[in-house]
Amino acid sequence: MPYANQPTLKILELTDENIKFIIEKTDLAVANSLRRVFIAEVCTLAIDWVQIQQNTSVLIDEFLSHRMGLIPLTSDEIVDQLQNFRDCSCVDYCRECSVELTLDVRCNEETPRHVTTRDLISSNLKCIPVTSKVRDHETHGDGSPDDILICKLRKGQHLKMKMYARKGFSKEHNKWSPCSAVGFEYDPDNALRHTTYPMASEWPKSDYSELEEEQSQAVYEVYGKPEKFWYNIESIGSLKPENIVLTGLQVLKKKLMDLQNHFNNEIAKEALYIG
Amino acid sequence: AVVSTQSTGITVVPDTKVPNAASFTLNKEDHTLGNLIREQLLHEPHVVFAGYKVPHPLVAEVVIRVQTDGEISPQNAFSSALTDLISEVCLLEERYKAALRDKRDLNN
Numbered sequence: 468m469p470y471a472n473q474p475t476l477k478i479l480e481l482t483d484e485n486i487k488f489i490i491e492k493t494d495l496a497v498a499n500s501l502r503r504v505f506i507a508e509v510c511t512l513a514i515d516w517v518q519i520q521q522n523t524s525v526l527i528d529e530f531l532s533h534r535m536g537l538i539p540l541t542s543d544e545i546v547d548q549l550q551n552f553r554d555c556s557c558v559d560y561c562r563e564c565s566v567e568l569t570l571d572v573r574c575n576e577e578t579p580r581h582v583t584t585r586d587l588i589s590s591n592l593k594c595i596p597v598t599s600k601v602r603d604h605e606t607h608g609d610g611s612p613d614d615i616l617i618c619k620l621r622k623g624q625h626l627k628m629k630m631y632a633r634k635g636f637s638k639e640h641n642k643w644s645p646c647s648a649v650g651f652e653y654d655p656d657n658a659l660r661h662t663t664y665p666m667a668s669e670w671p672k673s674d675y676s677e678l679e680e681e682q683s684q685a686v687y688e689v690y691g692k693p694e695k696f697w698y699n700i701e702s703i704g705s706l707k708p709e710n711i712v713l714t715g716l717q718v719l720k721k722k723l724m725d726l727q728n729h730f731n732n733e734i735a736k737e738a739l740y741i742g
Numbered sequence: 743a744v745v746s747t748q749s750t751g752i753t754v755v756p757d758t759k760v761p762n763a764a765s766f767t768l769n770k771e772d773h774t775l776g777n778l779i780r781e782q783l784l785h786e787p788h789v790v791f792a793g794y795k796v797p798h799p800l801v802a803e804v805v806i807r808v809q810t811d812g813e814i815s816p817q818n819a820f821s822s823a824l825t826d827l828i829s830e831v832c833l834l835e836e837r838y839k840a841a842l843r844d845k846r847d848l849n850n
Contacts, residue, residue, distance in 0.1 A: 470785045471826035476837045478845045488841070490834070496781035497830065503774045709842055716835040720828060722775060726768065727824045729752045734817055737754065 472497065486708035487650075487699045495653065498696040502651050505715045506637060506644060508722075511542040511705040512549070512594055513642040514568065514632045516560060521627035524582075524618050531628070534617055536642045538584055539597040540566075540632055542705045552633045560631040566594040568630045574620035582626055583614035594632060597704035645706040650699030656685035659693065754817065763791070763809035764816040772796060776804035782823040788813040 474493035478486065490498060517532040524531070545566070555564035567590040574580035584596035598614045618626060637644035654661060655673035664670060667683035675697055678685060702708040750770045757763035768775060776794040783792035783806075791809035808816040 470787070470822075471782075471830045471833075472785075474830065474834050474837070476834060476841050478841045481842075481845050481849070488838075493830070493834075494781050496777045497827075500774045500778040508774070712838060713835070713842075716831060716838060719774075720831045720835065722771075723824060723828045723831065725750070726752065726771075726775065727821070727828065729750065730766075730821060730824065733752055733754055734821075 481709060484704070484708065485699060485701050486712060487697070488712070489695060489697055491695045493694070493696075495693040495696075498651070498653065498693075501715060501719065502649055502698070504719050505649050505700055505711055506646055508636050508638065508718045509645050509706065509711055509714045510546050510634045510636050511643050511645045512540045512546060512566065512632045512634050513640075513705075514538060514540070514630045515552075515635065516565075516631040516633075518629045519627075520629065521625045523624045524620055524626050525624075526618055531618060531626075535570075535628070535630055536640070538587070538615060538617075539703045539705045540589075540594050541597055541600050542594065542634070542645070543707055543710055545591065545593045546634050546706070549634050552635075560633070562590075565631040565633045566591045568632060569628070570617075570630070571627045572620065573625040573627075574622050577622055580620045581616055582618040582620060583616050585614045586617075600704075645702055645711050646700055647703050648699075648701045650697070650701075652697040653693040653695060654691075655697075656682075658685035658688045659691045660687055661693075756816075757807070757809070760809060762812050762816060763807065764820075766806045766808070766820060768804045768806070770802050771804045772802060773804070776806060778827060779806055779820070779823055782827050783808055783819060785826070786819050786823055789819050 472493045474497070475491045476488060477491075478488045480487040490501075514535045517535055519528045519531070522528055522531065526534075549566075550564040552560070552564045555561065557564065560567070569588050569590075570582070570586055571588075572580065572582045572586050584598050587596050587599070589595050596615065620626060635643040652673065652675065655675040656678050657664070657667070664684065670683070672678060672683075700708050700711055702711055706714070752769070753767040755765045755767070757765060773796060776796065780792050780794040783789050788810045789808065790811050791807065794804055794806045796804055806820070808819055810816050810819050814822075
């Protein structure tokens with residue numbers, strides 16, 4: 468306890484897509500591990516099993532399946548309620564561990580029919596394509612995403628498939644990543660000289676720079692350590708950015724606690740061998 | 743590389759060549775935990791050496807080596823580092839929730 472850091476956190480900006488915050492008084496390792504967890508270990512939902520019942524489009528089955536997997540699905544409310552697919556007691560997919568989605572589009576007009584995520588029908592209204600959600604609630608602004616195009620069909624072509632979405636994290640496949648980008652910065656004025664510029668004046672200053680006009684780098688701090696970290700987490704839409712951070716912290720805590728449990732068991736086992 | 747059949751676990755191997763040293767092998771883990779624990783170990787008192795490696799990038803395994811000066815065992819140092827890290831992340835979570843509440847109140 469006395470040797471633990473006491474980090475402080477300040478949120479700079481919070482929008483529907485972005486969260487910007489600063490963490491201070493902690494180590495670079497902690498800051499980096501958090502960044503890694505936000506990208507790779509926060510769970511979302513994504514389509515993982517596709518059964519193609521009809522496909523007379525120009526795209527091949529696996530091509531379409533791959534595209535379906537990459538469609539972002541709203542995961543905010545549902546990701547905690549679903550069981551892990553591998554832990555679930557069912558044989559294949561069930562309501563406890565997955566969400567069923569269907570797609571059934573046939574082009575009957577002369578003009579080509581665009582199959583988009585708006586045609587995707589979900590069995591659970593909490594898990595729908597991110598693009599469908601935006602248009603339902605808000606009026607169309609410039610920033611709102613259009614429906615994602617899956618495929619184009621000519622007259623007579625038919626696309627019909629059944630899919631299951633399950634929860635997972637980005638280490639298994641990047642489709643499960645909730646972040647599109649995680650901005651991470653420390654030491655904006657290069658006082659620690661972690662970067663060596665041949666000519667520092669060539670480079671633009673950081674948004675968080677505290678330098679004067681003429682200065683290009685801060686004075687070298689020989690015994691300095693990185694202490695203040697700026698994050699800018701941009702969400703894909705499947706999870707709200709504030710939830711990404713919250714879940715990330717909980718995931719890291721859980722990893723450490725599970726490790727501690729395993730470790731205590733291991734130590735207890737060794738004690739049994741000796742004694 | 744992560745979804746393997748090996749179970750999560752930790753193996754402790756005392757070092758025979760130097761006194762008060764041990765290696766901890768963590769399964770199904772990577773730099774996220776390795777670097778984190780290593781850095782915290784360096785903050786712990788009586789720790790003489792702390793380092794980690796990922797022996798092969800295709801195998802999800804981390805080896806953390808700890809050597810102490812004898813006042814405490816490497817296992818104790820490791821355990822105390824874990825406790826400190828858990829308390830730090832818990833504190834961060836609390837402060838984050840408070841900051842979020844403040845931000846929401848400000849927006850409203």
